[in-house]
Amino acid sequence: MTYSVIPTPSSTQTPAAFPASIPLPAPVAGSIPNPAPVAGAGFAAFNLAAPLTRALAEENYTRPTPIQLATIPVAMSGRDVVGIAQTGTGKTAAFALPILHRLAGDRRRVLPGETRVLVLSPTRELSGQILDSFRAYGRHLRPAAALAIGGVPIHGQRRAVAHGIEILVATPGRLLDLVDCRALRLDRVEVLVLDEADRMLDMGFIRDIRRIVALTPPSRQTLFFSATMPREIADLAGQMLRDPARVAVTPVASTAERVSQRVIHVERAAKPQTLAGLLEAAPQRLTLVFTRTKHGADKVVRYLNRGGLAAEAIHGNKSQNQRERVLAGFRAGRIKTLVATDIAARGIDVDGIGLVVNYDLPNIPESYVHRIGRTARAGATGEAVSLCSGEERAFLRDIEKLIRQNIPASGRPQVAPAGAHPQAVPAGARPYQGPPRGNGRPSRGGFHRGQRQGEGRRQGGGQGYRGRQASF
Structure with a gap:
């Protein structure tokens, strides 16, 4: 099975190189074909729920970016998406708006200790920005949303998920902390988002991600975004996604013209x-x-x-x-x-x-x-x-x-x-x-006082650097 290609509208961003074929599970029967994005169309073309349209107008957002044009219709149809997109392309709105549209049409009660939507990101700062985006676009829906990140006490996060929430944005390590202490279950997740999957791989989260995915139901919708597509990430996407549509803008080998x-x-x-x-x-x-x-x-x-x-x-x-x-x-x-x-x-x-x-x-x-x-x-x-x-x-x-x-x-x-x-x-x-x-004399091990072991090594080389990445 190969990826279906979503053409990106003409813009300063150009289609990225993407693996032509990655083994994937058999497609789901009755899967919805790719809607064709229309270059120059505004957000009104998506027929988003009225509260979202109102929030976008208040944010002065009138024209979608290329990745939004290509992703939003597919995600709204319920289909899995794998996208290559870098920071600054508008990908957060590309997955946040379809998710909020879905919640707007079904505000069912969430059971204690559960979440309907799970968004994984590599860092605390990015997680906070994603949650801020959900709250800005969903200000007139007011979905129950929470953040699960390291570096802050876990007690408040346990209380936040105790009554059930609609959207949880989390880093992998803290999410598993909540799962391990039985504060959170993932067996009713409807939508799973992986943002910046390549960075999570770089930071050593690949095993955590595989474990998290295994805890979610196979029937979930998965939206998978990465700035690059190395072999390990392509393999992970192939295992997680069902008949996904592919979106690719701003190739990793291109630099901004300006x-x-x-x-x-x-x-x-x-x-x-x-x-x-x-x-x-x-x-x-x-x-x-x-x-x-x-x-x-x-x-x-x-x-x-x-x-x-x-x-x-x-x-x-x-x-x-x-x-x-x-x-x-x-x-x-x-x-x-x-x-x-x-x-x-x-x-x-x-x-x-x-x-x-x-x-x-x-x-x-x-x-x-x-x-x-x-x-x-x-x-x-x-x-x-x-x-x-x-x-x-x-x-x-x-x-x-x-x-x-x-x-x-x-x-x-x-x-x-x-x-x-x-x-x-x-x-x-x-x-x-x-x-x-x-x-000024080297201490034992050949390092000066005040210098950490592993500093000065080439990035990505040796366990010293990997350890520093994973500790972030």
């Missing part, structure tokens, strides 16, 4: 000063800086702050309250520079980011596309600058091969003083102290 890209070749020790210069050149624009590790993000923030440049970090070691405060400040423009790891950035959905800086180049080429896609949104233009050290040139070649273009270099290569330690600061840069190192 993003100006350039690379600065720089010695590793000169990166802090180079970053500071980029920020000083346009101090009022929102800037998102990517580092490979949590510890690296904190080091960058300390360097910038000591030089008089305000910046904040967001990563898995921050408390939930800290992360929410920082994100709120960044959205409001009070915080101009945000330093993040790839995983933490999946929860950042902010328009108006003018500059993305790859302080550390990713060793996974697709991550580059995800990163720079944070700028040039909602019709705006943006800039993406990559700081490439000698040891990262192989990563740069892989990125250029993926996006099928050479990223132009700008400026002279930035060189650190001769004999400088890789983390030293070049002459003329602001003083950077770094974390306490004791007497």
Whole structure:
């Protein structure tokens, strides 16, 4: 069985490469054919329930995005969907609106400890944003909805599901905590949504997802979204979905046309000063800086702050309250520079980011596309600058091969003083102290005091990094 293809209407987004054939269970008898999306149609073409139409008008949403045009009619028909879509394409509304339309037509009572709709997402921030979207679109329906995420006490979440809810948005680990303590049952789930499935795979949640899926009824509708489609994700989709329609927009190998890209070749020790210069050149624009590790993000923030440049970090070691405060400040423009790891950035959905800086180049080429896609949104233009050290040139070649273009270099290569330690600061840069190192001698195991084991490894390589991902 192969995927049925939903054509996407013409737009700046183009159809993505997608596996031509993935083994799937036999199709369900009487499955509904794909409705054809109409380019240029408004939300009225979907015949959504009146409370939803009213909420969309209040949000000033008039024209659906390509993924919404392609997904909403299929999802409203009850058919399974597998979609390739990146952040910023409007995919949350693509699954939230059909779900709310379904609930509007059947407000039956939910039994204690059960949920009708289950949405799985990889991070706390993204889960919160999804729930906010459900509440915004469903403000005139007022569905019983709750959040189940780690990093906060479980007691309030147990109370939230005790009387039964219509929509539960959850991260996999906390969801299973609720199941294991018998606060929640999944055998009456009507709709299951997996959002950013590839990131859940990267974070080590694949076994949790398989267990969760096994606890839901086979008759459920499944809406499956991923920014990329590696083999493991394709296999998981094949096992979960029944005769799904396929939607694909914004291929992972494409970069936004309105993003100006350039690379600065720089010695590793000169990166802090180079970053500071980029920020000083346009101090009022929102800037998102990517580092490979949590510890690296904190080091960058300390360097910038000591030089008089305000910046904040967001990563898995921050408390939930800290992360929410920082994100709120960044959205409001009070915080101009945000330093993040790839995983933490999946929860950042902010328009108006003018500059993305790859302080550390990713060793996974697709991550580059995800990163720079944070700028040039909602019709705006943006800039993406990559700081490439000698040891990262192989990563740069892989990125250029993926996006099928050479990223132009700008400026002279930035060189650190001769004999400088890789983390030293070049002459003329602001003083950077770094974390306490004791007497400077390596401690047992070869790591300096204040340095975590596994830091500095290539992303995705070794159990040290995987452990840090899974702990997020």
